[in-house]
Every structure is written in structure tokens, then in C-alpha cells.
Amino acid sequence: MANVAVYNMEGKEVGSLELNDAVFGVEVNEHLVHMAVLQQLANNRQGTQKAKTRSEVRGGGRKPWRQKGTGHARQGSTRAPQWTHGGVVFAPVPRDYSFKLNKKEKRAALKSVLTSRVNESKFIVVDELKLDSIKTKNFVQVLNNLKVEKALVVLNDMDTNVIKSASNVPTVKTAQTNELNVFDVLKYDTVVVTKDAVKAIEEVYA
Structure with missing residues (x-):
């Protein structure tokens, strides 16, 4: 001892x-x-971190412009991750770390x-x-x-x-x-x- x-x-x-x-x-x-x-x-x-994915961001349901003939790259939604105010790719969600x-x-x-x-x-x-x-x-x-x-x-x-x-x-x-x-x-x-x-x-x- x-x-x-x-x-x-x-x-x-x-x-x-x-x-x-x-x-x-x-x-x-x-x-x-x-x-x-x-x-x-x-x-x-x-574990309360949270960001919205493209499916959770409000708006963006309408195609911003037609597929062809505008000279712009094709886009399907203004809430896609590459857009300002778009959703986050692989967004963090609340979880229990314990x-x-x-x-x-x-x-x-x-x-x-x-x-x-x-x-x-x-x-x-x-x-x-x-x-x-x-x-x-x-x-x-x-x-x-x-x-x-x-x-x-x-x-x-x-x-x-x-x-x-x-x-x-x-x-x-x-x-x-x-x-x-x-x-x-x-x-x-x-x-x-x-x-x-x-x-x-x-x-x-x-």
C-alpha cells in the first residue's frame, strides 16, 4: 500500500x-x-445541429427557365445546392452522440x-x-x-x-x-x- x-x-x-x-x-x-x-x-x-436539404427548403418548385434555347445551363429548381438560398448537400441533422x-x-x-x-x-x-x-x-x-x-x-x-x-x-x-x-x-x-x-x-x- x-x-x-x-x-x-x-x-x-x-x-x-x-x-x-x-x-x-x-x-x-x-x-x-x-x-x-x-x-x-x-x-x-x-447534438442539435440542423440544416435543410433541397427537399426541405421552401420554394423552388417551378423550373426557373426552359430546358433549351436560353444559353443558360439547365436548371430544375432554385433550391438546388448550387443556388444561393438552396439546400445543403448531406445536411447535418439532430442526433444523439451519447x-x-x-x-x-x-x-x-x-x-x-x-x-x-x-x-x-x-x-x-x-x-x-x-x-x-x-x-x-x-x-x-x-x-x-x-x-x-x-x-x-x-x-x-x-x-x-x-x-x-x-x-x-x-x-x-x-x-x-x-x-x-x-x-x-x-x-x-x-x-x-x-x-x-x-x-x-x-x-x-x-
Whole structure:
């Protein structure tokens, strides 16, 4: 089992924590991680793009001029794709981009990225993360103490002061343990997690 240092909000090491290898010491499966990210991005797509084909554009039912004798190229409709205001060739239509990933695969992918962050020493455990008031300055000071800039902050309990203080920092996202996902873990350079949150993650995924 891997041991990681535990820090307080001043950035001082106050102990250590043994991580469960069933969650934080698995073999990294890059293919599953790739599929999990693809699925999350695909499921977030609206898929509402739409353009009209020549059969859907209004008008153009009458032949614009006779077939022969005008000197113009023959035309059958003013709504053909080569005309201004004509239809679109192979026009995009609304579609659902989402696809399914099995629950076991999602869990394995999340374990893989968490293991990667631990191996890269980008998994910082704090004994607790609490603020007396909603102050972005105080939250930024905690990040500076931990020498962290772009971070995913994982909490076990919803702390309004921390969440609202962090919401003004563009390089930080807060999440509860039940909101943890592969994309966010990869997007942010460092995962900052409370001791309670580590235990909660291990209870769910071990």
C-alpha cells in the first residue's frame, strides 16, 4: 500500500496516510481512460445541429427557365445546392452522440487516473479543509501554502464556505466524492483531497 503525506491548511506535513491499493494502486488502463473521457464528452454534446436539404427548403418548385434555347445551363429548381438560398448537400441533422460504458469500466477508469495522480505525486491529502467565512483570498492562501495552482478539490461533505470561495478561482474546481469523474481528474494538474474524502472514495471503489 502506498503512503502519502498529510498536510494541514498551512502546508505543513502533519502525518501520513496509507492508501488502499484496490483504488490507488491498480494497473493503469489507458484505453479505458480514453473511452471514459470520450463518453463523458460525447454525452455532454447537445447534438442539435440542423440544416435543410433541397427537399426541405421552401420554394423552388417551378423550373426557373426552359430546358433549351436560353444559353443558360439547365436548371430544375432554385433550391438546388448550387443556388444561393438552396439546400445543403448531406445536411447535418439532430442526433444523439451519447454511448454507454459499463459501470465496471467506469470504475476501473477512475481508479486508473487516481493511481496515476498518486504515482505522479499530484495527489495531495489535507487533514481538513474548512473556512470560517466565504473569502476567496483565504482559499487562495491555502492553495499557495500547498504549492498548488490548477487543482481539483475533492470534499466528502458539502462545505458552502469552501465551495463558494473556490468558485471565484478559475483554475480550481470543487467536487464531492460522489461527483468524481475521469475527465476532471485529468483536466486539473493536482488532486487535493481531504482525509475524510479519501476514506469515502475507498469505501465506494475498493
